[in-house]
Amino acid sequence: MIWASVLLVGIGCYALKLGGLSVPQRLLDRAIVQRVAALIPVALLAALVAVQVLADGQRIVLDARLVALGAAAVMLALRLPFLVVVFGAAGVAAVLRLVGWLP
Amino acid sequence: MVVDSLGVGLATGAYGVSFGAVATASGLDVWQACVLSLVVFSGGSQFAFVGVVGAGGAPLAGALTGLLLGSRNAFYGIALAPTLRLRGWRRLFAAQVVIDESTAMAIGQLKDRPGDERRARVAFHLTGWTIFVAWNLMTLAGALAGNAMGDPRTYGLDAAVGAAFLALLWPRLTAWPQRVVALVGAAAATGLVPWTAAGVPVIAGGAVAVLVGLALGRRTVRA
Numbered sequence: 520m521i522w523a524s525v526l527l528v529g530i531g532c533y534a535l536k537l538g539g540l541s542v543p544q545r546l547l548d549r550a551i552v553q554r555v556a557a558l559i560p561v562a563l564l565a566a567l568v569a570v571q572v573l574a575d576g577q578r579i580v581l582d583a584r585l586v587a588l589g590a591a592a593v594m595l596a597l598r599l600p601f602l603v604v605v606f607g608a609a610g611v612a613a614v615l616r617l618v619g620w621l622p
Numbered sequence: 623m624v625v626d627s628l629g630v631g632l633a634t635g636a637y638g639v640s641f642g643a644v645a646t647a648s649g650l651d652v653w654q655a656c657v658l659s660l661v662v663f664s665g666g667s668q669f670a671f672v673g674v675v676g677a678g679g680a681p682l683a684g685a686l687t688g689l690l691l692g693s694r695n696a697f698y699g700i701a702l703a704p705t706l707r708l709r710g711w712r713r714l715f716a717a718q719v720v721i722d723e724s725t726a727m728a729i730g731q732l733k734d735r736p737g738d739e740r741r742a743r744v745a746f747h748l749t750g751w752t753i754f755v756a757w758n759l760m761t762l763a764g765a766l767a768g769n770a771m772g773d774p775r776t777y778g779l780d781a782a783v784g785a786a787f788l789a790l791l792w793p794r795l796t797a798w799p800q801r802v803v804a805l806v807g808a809a810a811a812t813g814l815v816p817w818t819a820a821g822v823p824v825i826a827g828g829a830v831a832v833l834v835g836l837a838l839g840r841r842t843v844r845a
Contacts, residue, residue, distance in 0.1 A: 524681030525654055528671050529661030531685070532692035536664075537717035539699020540708060554839055555832060556697045558803055560666065562831035563691050564791035565804035566811035566824045571673050572784040574815045574823070587781035588788060595792045600633070605640045608785030612778030 583621040587612040623741060627727055627748035634723050635756020641668055642764020644783050647774030648676025652765040659761035663754060664721055666790050667692040673783050674821045683821025690828065698725040705732060705739050706746060719750025799838050807831030 572584045591608040599607070615621045638659060645655035650672060658668050667688035674684035699720045705728060708716050728746035735741060771777060795801050811827025818826065 521650070521654060521675070521681050524671070524675075524685040525657055526661070527682070528667060528685040528688040528692075529658065531689045532662045532664050532667050532695065533718060535689070535692050535696040536699055536720040537714065539696035539720060540703050540706070540713055540717050542696075542700060551836075553697075554836060556694060558800075558832045558835040559690060559828070560694050561791065561794050561800050561803050562807040562835065563670070563687065563824065563828040564666065564787050564794070565807035565831065566827040567670055567673055567687070568784050568787045568791060569808035569812045569827070570677065570815060570823050571787060572781070573812055574677060574820070576678055576820065577816050577818075579812065579815055583778065584781040584784055587778060588784050591785035591788050595789060601637055601786075601789050602640060604789045605637075605782050605786050609778035609782035612781035613776065614778075616776065616778070 583612040583615040586615060586621065623731060623745055624748060627745050628752055630723055630727060631749050631752025632756055635753045636760055637665060638757040638760030639764035639767075640782060640786060641665065641672075641757075642761040642766070643768035643771075643774075643779060644669065644676075644764075644786065645672045645761075646765045646768035647779040648672040648783075650675065652762070652769055655765040656758065656762055659758050662688065662692070663718055663757065664692050664695055665757075666722075669783065669786050669790070670824075673787070674824060676780075676783070677820050679821025680819070683819075683825065687821070687824050687828075690825065694722075695720050698722075701725065702728060702746065705742050707739075716747070716750075719747070719754055721750065721753070723753060724750035799835060802838060803831045803835040806834045 568588070572588045573579050573581070587608040590611040591604050594604045594607050641659065642655050645658065645668075646652065658671065662668050662671070670691050671684040671688040674687050675681055699717065702720065702725060706716060724746050727749040728742045731738070731742040731745045768774065768779070774780060791804060795804060807827050807830070810830040811823040814823035814826055
């Protein structure tokens with residue numbers, strides 16, 4: 520099932536890229552198409568942030584992940600590079616768990 | 623322009639190490655992480671897939687989330703097509719590197735020097751393929767390292783995924799409608815967590831936020 524899904528998302532994402540290069544230009548001119556296209560990444564990424572940080576299975580859990588996300592937001596506001604933000608946040612969570620302040 | 627393209631390419635490709643590490647931390651094996659980077663080759667979609675799968679969601683829900691995020695590449699393709707003017711097998715190859723950064727570099731060149739399409743094409747291909755090579759090598763490195771580390775929670779790798787999504791989201795929060803949509807998406811998805819199977823909150827919460835965004839836009843137009 521994992522492999523089938525890996526191939527599905529892979530082939531599907533490639534088809535989307537190739538389709539974009541191949542469709543007629545006038546599709547883009549529809550305002551609603553453009554608006555939905557701009558909104559999808561924002562909506563999905565925000566939902567992914569929330570679920571990734573707060574969910575543990577079907578429970579909402581407040582733990583080191585939330586503090587790490589706050590640290591990531593501060594680092595992003597300081598315009599630090601992507602890798603620093605990602606591994607910096609991991610480091611914050613790791614330290615909080617190591618000293619036993621948060622699970 | 624060549625230096626800029628290579629610089630953006632190498633810097634972006636380096637993120638691949640975080641994807642590789644996160645993918646194995648989410649329960650994928652090294653092969654699956656590498657095939658995702660080769661075939662999907664779109665950071666947001668790849669992180670979305672492993673994020674949903676790592677949280678215990680159905681792999682198909684992960685694939686659907688990844689596909690929805692990948693839909694933006696279709697719009698990049700539409701915007702790039704008149705400049706790239708690709709035919710036949712060249713289009714089949716170039717399609718794989720239609721991503722955020724290659725599009726931004728090509729469009730940026732066109733804005734700097736309107737009419738110089740050759741320059742924009744070079745920026746697109748150079749950025750895209752530099753990222754492709756670096757991203758895949760770094761994914762392998764990250765996946766091997768992640769595999770060797772043991773429990774990913776000890777190293778906070780579960781927290782790294784949320785940070786990666788936030789870093790991808792951050793540059794898109796330039797105006798209030800986007801920020802409201804982001805807040806609604808996060809709140810709706812969180813609210814759905816206890817009531818739905820893993821994987822569903824992201825897609826359903828995202829859909830609610832898109833609808834709210836469309837309604838917001840309509841009101842702004844009317845006012």
